[in-house]
Amino acid sequence: xxxxxxxxxxxxxxxxxxxxxxxxxxxxxxxxxxxxxxxxxxxxxxxxxxxxxxxxxxxxxxxxxxxxxxxxxxxxxxxxxxxxxxxxxxxxxxxxxxxxxxxxxxxxxx
Amino acid sequence: xxxxxxxxxxxxxxxxxxxxxxxxxxxxxxxxxxxxxxxxxxxxxxxxxxxxxxxxxxxxxxxxxxxxxxxxxxxxxxxxxxxxxxxxxxxxxxxxxxxxxxxxxxxxxxx
Numbered sequence: 001x002x003x004x005x006x007x008x009x010x011x012x013x014x015x016x017x018x019x020x021x022x023x024x025x026x027x028x029x030x031x032x033x034x035x036x037x038x039x040x041x042x043x044x045x046x047x048x049x050x051x052x053x054x055x056x057x058x059x060x061x062x063x064x065x066x067x068x069x070x071x072x073x074x075x076x077x078x079x080x081x082x083x084x085x086x087x088x089x090x091x092x093x094x095x096x097x098x099x100x101x102x103x104x105x106x107x108x109x110x
Numbered sequence: 111x112x113x114x115x116x117x118x119x120x121x122x123x124x125x126x127x128x129x130x131x132x133x134x135x136x137x138x139x140x141x142x143x144x145x146x147x148x149x150x151x152x153x154x155x156x157x158x159x160x161x162x163x164x165x166x167x168x169x170x171x172x173x174x175x176x177x178x179x180x181x182x183x184x185x186x187x188x189x190x191x192x193x194x195x196x197x198x199x200x201x202x203x204x205x206x207x208x209x210x211x212x213x214x215x216x217x218x219x220x221x
Binding site (some may be wrong): 031043044090092097098105 | 114134150151152153154155166200202207209210211212214215
């Protein structure tokens, strides 16, 4: 069974700090996506990375896909209370199935 | 206009009942999904339909039966509901392997 391990599971930091969330697997994925989910809502796609080593930036968020396409990271610079939410990584495997990680619950304290 | 809409948003029912959740997408996508998110927020795919045909059926009890009357709809019927079925169920759609759009979820509580 393919698994995507996300770490940390929970993270509570002060506004203005930087943080990194990790998504790791022993399996290769053809692409990997990061979603953010707010309470009572469905996940919303933030980014898709496809190429090993790829880096994408979305304002203060930087996403990186590992060279071997087995892992990814999400780095947030100068976190703001609006960044609070559940961050999910999801990888697409060779069978075109999307496997989700268990999520990182991020809380930014004002 | 909501891209992927599912109803109801909340569903509270007793054990043993049969219930349905409806999903519609107005994006013209050819693929629709049902996901289950448990209390620990783990999101797991249940079914995937492409052009009304079942293409993914994960290990889900056969009490769960999806029905796709057309490309824009994928309903989920659940028979003989059990306590462990309590979760948030998300409908989603995509055009092939493109971006997946999720509905707002249906919170099912079985008592």
